[in-house]
Amino acid sequence: MxxxxxxxxxxxxxxxxxxxxxxxxxxxxxxxxxxxxxxxxxxxxxxxxxxxxxxxxxxxxxxxxxxxxxxxxxxxxxxxxxxxxxxxxxxxxxxxxxxxxxxxxxxxxxxxxxxxxxxxxxxxxxxxxxxxxxxxxxxxxxxxxxxxxxxxxxxxxxxxxxxxxxxxxxxxxxxxxxxxxxxxxxxxxxxxxxxxxxxxxxxxxxxxxxxxxxxxxxxxxxxxxxxxxxxxxxxxxxxxxxxxxxxxxxxxxxxxxxxxxxxxxxxxxxxxxxxxxxxxxxxxxxxxxxxxxxxxxxxxxxxxxxxxxxxxxxxxxxIPDHGEVEEKKYVHLDKRMLMGPSFAFDAIRQEIIHMGTLALENISFSRDVLVNPDHFAKMEENEQKIDEYQKELANYLEKFDASTLPPREQVEMQHAMLMINHIERISDYCMNIRDSAKDMLDEKMSEYTIEDINTISSQAYKTMKYALKMRESYDIDHYEKVEKHENRVDEMESRMRETYIDRLNSGKYNVREGIYFLDTIYNYERISDHASKLAEYTLQEA
Structure with missing residues (x-):
């Protein structure tokens, strides 16, 4: 040549x-x-x-x-x-x-x-x-x-x-x-x-x-x-x-x-x-x-x-179906979306909201699990989905090259890794409440126990609800609501713990019910803390 x-x-x-x-x-x-x-x-x-x-x-x-x-x-x-x-x-x-x-x-x-x-x-x-x-x-x-x-x-x-x-x-x-x-x-x-x-x-x-x-x-x-x-x-x-x-x-x-x-x-x-x-x-x-x-x-x-x-x-x-039934997936992520990092990250945002919504459901189910035994199975199903979300989201986030993202999304990527762990912990605490309740199905609860658990669980639920709303809309006005309900949960947990001692001494509690009660209000306080963290991360990004 x-x-x-x-x-x-x-x-x-x-x-x-x-x-x-x-x-x-x-x-x-x-x-x-x-x-x-x-x-x-x-x-x-x-x-x-x-x-x-x-x-x-x-x-x-x-x-x-x-x-x-x-x-x-x-x-x-x-x-x-x-x-x-x-x-x-x-x-x-x-x-x-x-x-x-x-x-x-x-x-x-x-x-x-x-x-x-x-x-x-x-x-x-x-x-x-x-x-x-x-x-x-x-x-x-x-x-x-x-x-x-x-x-x-x-x-x-x-x-x-x-x-x-x-x-x-x-x-x-x-x-x-x-x-x-x-x-x-x-x-x-x-x-x-x-x-x-x-x-x-x-x-x-x-x-x-x-x-x-x-x-x-x-x-x-x-x-x-x-x-x-x-x-x-x-x-x-x-x-x-x-x-x-x-x-x-x-x-x-x-x-x-x-x-x-x-x-x-x-x-x-x-x-x-x-x-x-x-x-x-x-x-x-x-x-x-x-x-x-x-x-x-x-x-x-x-x-x-x-x-x-x-x-x-x-x-x-x-490309017909041939009568095949494809495996049901809860997590809607795909590696092909990584070709457009900003669009893939938009999908991650949605999946974190979906994961959080399942945890919110478990907070609600845990509150009346004693009066509605069907919630035991529903909570287990949600927990399995949440575990799948945590695994899939963590694996997906690890594939991201942070340098391909704008600065704001680089911070959000770090927060996403933390948030999926917080949501998973919230669900774990709900399962703790469920497992404790299993041992109390044959016990007759005092009115004090039922009323206090309903009160603190309602506040923990609202903390998580507004944290998710804030995450979805990036409306920082929700942060005040999150903090208000989180502070109420902290105050309730402390006050209820002190009140329990007085009631135990006066014979209004038996020891078994008391252990269940203290364990339950502790779990709701931890749920509220983790929900508050979600709102803090969103506030830093807004």
Whole structure:
């Protein structure tokens, strides 16, 4: 092989590496910067598919990868946080959002000021300076965006420079003529290249680089671009291996949507080129490719949006249930959601609330367990669920890279680890009360014991109730209520302990009942203390 050709190939490969790395660095900076703003996106994902399309486009524009968005969607569906009706809208939007990279790449054709060799060094200098002297996480995120942007364009410039000397070589003309004469071949090339590098944005960047050097015609570029949309589905299909049926259907929805869209638009383009062969042989610019890519994805969404339910039914037919009953899971977390840390953390917040709600139920059940024996079994069931929550949440949190989270969420991650332990301890104290009550089922309790236990348990319940409300809403006004009820529990426990001694001395208590009573009020006091800790952590984050 000619040395010059080898150098050009290495330069092209190095440029591609810089392009992909720069895109990832920029996306990481954007995601961290926007994490706090996008934390509630899951909450607005109703069955309104238009909202789903907008959310999907926004998320993908931020993380610069439709594959990553779709993999997260598969994770959300697998965890039960999203249904297929919601997923289809997000998937449609992801295809639109991924076209943002193409517009960034095409900027080099918009004038001298936008050429990479002019502003890429400025971005690198500015980004590096900010990185060296920044004192806040926010400014470091800005530096990542600028440096990533600069590296992306330097990589693009390197790829373009490697191809430029060979732009007049017959091999390019011959190759793209062959591709242009066979649309299926163009679709295959686009799909395979994208599947290999697992990024439609990167494969579009390569195609645009070839376009900058005038070696690509419309007849080949259009079908390669359509094929790229099919190739990008590979990542989600791989990620759904071992997932539940619905998660596999979500990945299938992505594939169906892109294949049908490529067939519809591809057929229209093929007919157009048959009528206008001159356009098919004309060279294409990077900006024209970006426009075609965006237009194609918007057109596909508009065409298939009314048939979203049909696509869902098709995915269900292709991946049937076969009468299988999937294992019931209480904890709705999935490793695929870790690709979007801010969104995964939103799921963790919800699961902590669910875990706390089970503990709150056990506080209520423990209060009247003596008069309602059915609560023994219900408390045991809740305790098992809470233990599962603690295990799953702890394992999930350990997989987080704290550096990928904004500062506020780094603190919240530390608190989450502590909170799941506090909630588990609350449930343990409830089980202590239940176990003590088992020994007293045949005993007749004094009115004093029943009244005092009802009073202190009611206050402990309210402490936990307002702590959970505060956690869910981040309304710090609830903190005063938490502290009010927690202080009452402390006062009651101390006063009831002293009163017990007096009643024991006067013969109003037997020793066995007294031991049960002291043990029970102690457990409620500890429950209230742990609930108060939950509120303290939330107050620090608010």
């Amino acid at each position: 000619n040395t010059e050709i080898l150098k050009s190939l290495l330069a092209f490969g190095g440029g591609l590496g810089m392009f992909i790395y720069g895109m990832q660095l920029m996306a990481d900076g954007l995601q961290k910067s926007a994490g706090a703003k996008t934390r509630n996106l899951l909450a607005i994902l109703t069955n309104n598919r238009i909202v789903g399309v907008l959310v999907g486009a926004l998320i993908t524009a931020i993380i610069q990868s439709s594959s990553a968005t779709t993999v997260m969607v598969v994770g959300f569906v697998n965890a039960g946080l999203m249904n297929l009706s919601q997923a289809i809208g997000v998937i449609m939007g992801a295809n639109i959002g991924t076209t943002m990279t193409g517009w960034l790449v095409s900027m080099s054709e918009w004038g001298s000021f936008f050429k990479p060799d002019f502003f890429a060094p400025l971005l690198l200098v500015a980004g590096t300076a900010i990185m060296l002297f920044s004192k806040t996480e926010r400014t470091r995120q800005v530096s990542s965006i600028l440096v990533g942007f600069g590296i992306l364009f330097i990589g693009l410039n390197t790829m373009s420079g490697a191809i430029a000397p060979y732009s007049d070589e017959p091999i390019f003309y011959q190759a793209f003529t062959v591709i242009g004469s066979n649309p299926l071949f163009g679709l295959l090339v686009g799909a395979v290249v994208t599947a290999v590098i697992q990024s439609s944005s990167a494969s579009m960047g390569i195609l645009q680089t070839l376009a900058f050097n005038g070696v690509v015609n419309w007849g080949s570029a259009a079908f390669i671009a359509l094929g790229q949309n099919i190739g990008t589905c590979v990542t989600a299909l791989i990620s759904c291996i071992g997932a539940h049926r619905n998660a596999q259907r979500a990945a299938m929805l992505h594939l169906l949507f892109n294949i049908i869209g490529s067939i519809l638009v591809g057929t229209a383009v093929w007919i157009f080129f048959l009528i206008n062969p001159a356009i098919s042989h004309a060279t294409v610019s990077g900006t024209s490719l970006a426009l075609f890519h965006t237009g194609f994805n918007i057109a596909t969404t508009v065409l298939l949006f009314p048939f979203a339910n049909v696509l869902v039914k098709m995915s269900e037919r292709l």
